[in-house]
Amino acid sequence: MRFAGLVIGLLAVSGCPRPSAETPTTVRIASVTIDSDATLWALGEPVRGNVVAVSALVDDARYSPITNTWPASIPRVKGTSESLLALQPSVVFLAEWSDPAGRALLEQSNIEVVVLSGYGGFEDYRARVRSIAKAVDATPRGDAVIEAFDVSLRAARSNAGAGLSIVSYANGNVAAAGTTFADEAEAAGFVNLPSREGLEGHPGVSLEQLVAWQPAAIVIPCESDCAQTEAAFARRPGVEATPAAKQGRIIAIEGPLLFATGPRMVEVTRALTQRIEEAPR
């Protein structure tokens, strides 16, 4: 009896939202990825008005391109099925690496789950925008977002790299074919060396291999002091013997930008172009 009383008491004082038996009639959109946060914002009204949750990292400037854009009144969720279910969404955008069990639970609750996959470059971005726009019944607006991206990409395209070989090297991994960097480098006129070597994805490569490739430019991620990161990397044993280090073409780009998979990819192309034009010939 005492236990039952405790449970009843706890339930009575609990402020936890409990799922209602009513089925929501309007579209309620929950976004759990930074990518869908940004795309949903770009789709404009009335899509924005139907968003009931955005990802917990949406205001983190290290990763999100749209910090402090979504109103603070919209809950930030970490993607747990429990917190999502409490918001009674009708559509949820998840990334392909999200927990399959949580995804299954959402689907069992008759929620439309849109799994965003393919983070490999420009075409993948376009495909994700189409997929998001279609799910929220805003296909024409999605096409407009893609067109805006393509316009900025066309403006950023250059031949500044002039066929020079380039490698993006981070934590012992390189960006090979089928990655955002491969597209970004190509758009700036470079030849992505790992792609040319037949590698795909983000394989681990030894520092020895990187040096043996003798790349003309090396791109690395940095946190705050990018100039210091570049100088420290250029001084690393072995690296100093590469043409990239000798000719001042070690290029540090802030990690969140370098690894961006959305419209900010164009900024990387612009940054590569700018840096190669500044570097001594």
Next chain:
Amino acid sequence: MKRPSTLLAVAVVLVVALWCSLVLGPGDVQHGDVAAVLLGREVPPLARALVWDLRLPRSLLAVTIGAALGLAGAITQGLFRNPLAEPGVLGVSSGAAMAGAIGLAAGLDASGPWVIAGLACLGAIAVLLVLMLWARADARLSTLILCGVALASVCGAITTLVLSVGIERWEIGMKVVRWLMGSFDGRSWVHLSVGATALGLGGALAAWLRQDLDALQLGPATASSLGVDLRRTWRVGITTVGLLAGICTALTGVIGFVGLVVPHIARGLVGTGHSRLLPAAALIGAALMLLVDLLTRSVGAVALPPGVITILLGTPVFLVVLSRMRAEVA
């Protein structure tokens, strides 16, 4: 010495493997280039960068780490009078990894390689001290192993906690994971100087301990009656193992089972006397680790962590030793 010719063969293997590690790898480097680099002659800049800046310090570091782990294993087994005692099994490496991971997540690595190395040593020594308290009260094998497992679990949980907090910052999470996985890639002469200094100090302390460790094999009471200062022996032993295991973990991540396997092989070759066992364990450890590094560099494009290979090799040996001990007890 039981089999000096086998030990000589190990030394020859070590030298051949060292040469192979300098010649093999990406880039067009010939035997003549390696010889020219070692003799200080003029060579193409790329060959010099590959051989002198990357391959030589990496290979010598593998030799140093292998020797240090072999030595740490032999001392640990001597101190605990237990053939299953090893820095990895006893949770010492996990303690070092935990302390190092905390340091990395806090960004202390920016202050230089010595900071993480020092933290890893402190973590290793802390685990050893707890183990010693248990071993004093009850030195039975089961107690020791269970205590080691428990300590390794606690350290592992704290490391996971650090990772789960760090995962919010992707680059920190990646840095810690990369370090925990372990690698010899990209290690420079600076790393080698840290490792070699630790090995030199550890080797000197081990040499000083060798007779005490011999006496300890007769039991603490007998050793004490022979004039061994048990308290001092344990203190110096703990510090030596903590220093060696901590520095090894800090430089190349957790590399398990070398400290278990190597002393057994060495004991089979030179007997149980620590005057011969300790240098033999260092030599065999050095050769084994260099071969493991060569293997990780040769298996396709995927960079294998050396700790994976040593665990795959060491686990069967651990089980064989355990079953032999069980048979002896039966």
